[in-house]
Amino acid sequence: MEEIRKKWLKKWEEAKVFEAIPDSNKKKFFGTLPYPYVNSYLHLGHFYSSMRLEAFSRYKRMKGFNVLYAQGWHCTGSPIVNAAKRIAENEPIQVGILKKQGFSDDEIKKFADPKAWVEYFPPQAQADFTDMGYSIDWRRQFITTDLNPHYDKFIKWQFNKLKEKNYVVKGKFPVVWDPIENTPVGDHARLEGEGETPQEFILVKHKLDDKFLISATLRQDTILGITNLYVHPEIVYSIIETKGEKWILSEHTANNLKFQDYDVKKIGTIKGDELIGKKVEVVDGRKVLILPATFLNETFGTGLVHSVPSDSADDLIALYDLQKDEETCKKYGIDIEELKGVKPIGVLNTEGYGDIPAKKMLEKYNVKHQNERGKLDKIKKELYKLSYYNASFNHLYKDFFDKNIEGVKVEDGKEYIKEELMKMGWIDIYYQLTGKVVARSLGECLVKIVDNQWFLAYGDEDWTNKARECLDGMKLFPDKTRSQFNYVLGWLHNWACTRELGLGTKLPWDESWLIESLSDSTIYMAFYTINYKLKNIDSKKLDDAFFNYILLSEGDGNNLQLDKEIADELKEEFEYWYPMDFRTTGKDLIQNHMSFCIFNHVAIFPKKHWPKSFGLNGHVMVNGEKMSKSKGNFIIMRDALKNYGADASRFTALSGGEGIDDANFDTEMAKSIDIKLNQWIEFATQNYNKGRDEKKSIDEWMESQINLIGTDMTNFMEETLFRSALQKGYFDMQRALKWYMRRTNNNPNKDVMNKFIETQTIILAPFTPFICEEIWEKLGKDGFISITDWPEFEKPKESDLKSQVLEDTLKNTLEDISSVLKLAKIKKPSKIKIFISANWKYDFYSKLNEELKNSRNVGELIRIFSTDEKYRENIKEISTIIQKTVKSGKSIDKILSQDDELNNMQESIDFLVNIFNAEVEIMVAEKSDENKAKQARPGKVAILVE
């Protein structure tokens, strides 16, 4: 096998079979796969997705398309830079990863430079694809980032274009920040806190003389229910000056604010107990008490909170506890009677919980004291969801804001309240991490607001509408992903498209920024059409005017920095290949990359160059389990090649799944397929051009099988349903072959056998190209099977169905005989009598015909075996059969004559004799012979054993 593989790789390369050259006489097919990120070897996940494109490309090529299949490599982003940095620091985990991949210590050292990754992995990935027999035009491969100056220019052009159309906007954005290294910290660069993100809190001001106490909350919806404040008596709070005001909050928060667009000047401190007992003015003008609480955490929120006992069980239980605690009240000089007068203020009507849901919750969970943290945390979560989705604002919200929002759901009014309070100056925004994040510098991270961040305005209404238009015109494989796409197109809003760190292209108008990886990979497929011809052109000559001319036909091409002739050639090639006909990848990319691809195409290109179709596939499992490094079932492509061979791996991958469901790579199957493919080489070469010339009915059956199966398979190929295609085109084909060989006593008709061998080999070629090329050559065929025409399968004819029905009847008869023999416990029967009904009712068919003409405009019938009287009466049942027949697309235009039937039957009977080694007699039951005729039924024959 390995020799065969190498032989054909060499031949393909020498003949440049897969180099795509524009040919205006041929229809074209341009398929792409999102370029893989090159920080490691390619694995089965890449393999499965890419095989779908590879098989489709090969199929399309055989269908007569001029196919462009190109592949690039993605280097943009931070993972490589981060990994390189970790190697430079000799970090054990990262070093271990490379060690596991088989690198020596010396080699690993080189990976301290990000460039080393970019130089090492793309050729490896190329080798993996090539070794597996991918039909890629490698002249067109490229890497991203400014390491590739031509691509760099292309991306710059793209972003200038987007900016020109006002799709790139500037704004603020919170990032996780390491204050020691002064860098943003991505998920993978953290020692602790993977998955934690910045969360927006509302800072609420509470007026105390000339200062404000600042509390933080997620629940601005309950702001009118504030009954008091809690401060920790032992915490020393900071007094700061910011925004022209004096704020009191924890020192921790004061420090964090500095990173969030606040100009912070510390002017003093105040200990919590100095505040207790005083009163502050809250947002609605009421004066409320400041109370002591020891449950407060200095590093969470602002270190002090406002209390809404109606909708916060924590606040309520704390209030209850304090009201019982006379000693503490005395200590801080709180008027106990006044404190006891503090009652929750209902602000929301919560379905099933009334207006003081916190109280009901405490009762429900039987909470007696604020120390019962477990229960209280549970309540907090439950109540938050409940309020958000099931509660509405009560009468207090009728007049308080400009708009009356009484009765409005919290979900719908929360944002409005935020805006209003913001206008009134009572609140501000503060970001806090959802959990502790420690950077690799050991610095504890905080949230920084980046204020000159650039965004792609995917929320733009016109842009979104255009994207929807594009989607509506696209074919999706499978189409059930459409609703998901539709949802995503509407849901996407501003996408931060620039980064401070990593590899990439610099933002053309602000070179301190790099273009982010998901944003530089949206329309690059256009680059495949021209890049291989750019290699000899100085990248400096590739200005925006150049791309405008080539890709958008803007300008006359006379003032470019290169010859118009060259430019025109490029332009022509782009226009030949574009639009992209097919792009396929895993389903997880629906909500970012694939949607971005639509957005950016409609933003930049005219409608005729919008993408035509997308394919989405599931994830890959190995032997039914999720592939993961920890489970030890993580398979990289080159290992699959080594262990199972290219053809078997390809076959196994594609027969492992289709559609959006997860696919399963079954290693047992890979092994057995390898054996079966070898057997097929053997069979094909040994049986070609052999056999008899005489043509029998079974030969017609075989021909019709080839036709029927081939038709079905071709339909599956068109829909990228490769598993079904293999099911038909290989397993069903082989099953038919088995039956055929058995029926002909291994003496097939020469022409039929040749046709079968050729067909089977050709239709397997997209899946297992190496052995197919080899067989093709051994059969004495000229040229490559890779570019041989896909067979034209004829529409099923009368004869197809006739022989089909006959063979099916025969198979059924065989089965019946077996079961009768079994029941009768006879091993070697001396005689088998078969009764077959002869009274085909022509009046029955005429009724059928009539029914057909009435119901549908179809003039053809399927063949029905019948003797049963009830069919003549029961028109309803007949119409059912017709319905099904029409739906299944099967048709037959004539009814067999009974003589045909019997002649063909005789041949079958001979076969039965052979099988059972007994005397077989065919008997025709006359109408008068009721007992026997009764036993013959549609599609069946009666059997009598002696």
Added chain:
RNA sequence: GCGGAAUUGCCGGAGUGGUCAAACGGAGCAGACUCAAAAUCUGUUGGCUUAGUGUCUACGCAGGUUCGAACCCUGCAUUCCGCACCA
């Protein structure tokens, strides 16, 4: 919570209104071949059965529509994926 997908026999997985006790594959069982194993082939894999084109129970659960539901509708339960600035 939102959005998407799913739930079928021992397992994987077809099937989207009647030919469904349900394709195909795997696994198991029995048999053939063999000294034996592998491979291959044949049969078989819901219950009952007077053995019949019989009958009952079945396609997550509960209802509904229909002459008829694995398939359509409603509700519920469970599982998976995504919820972003990360490739």
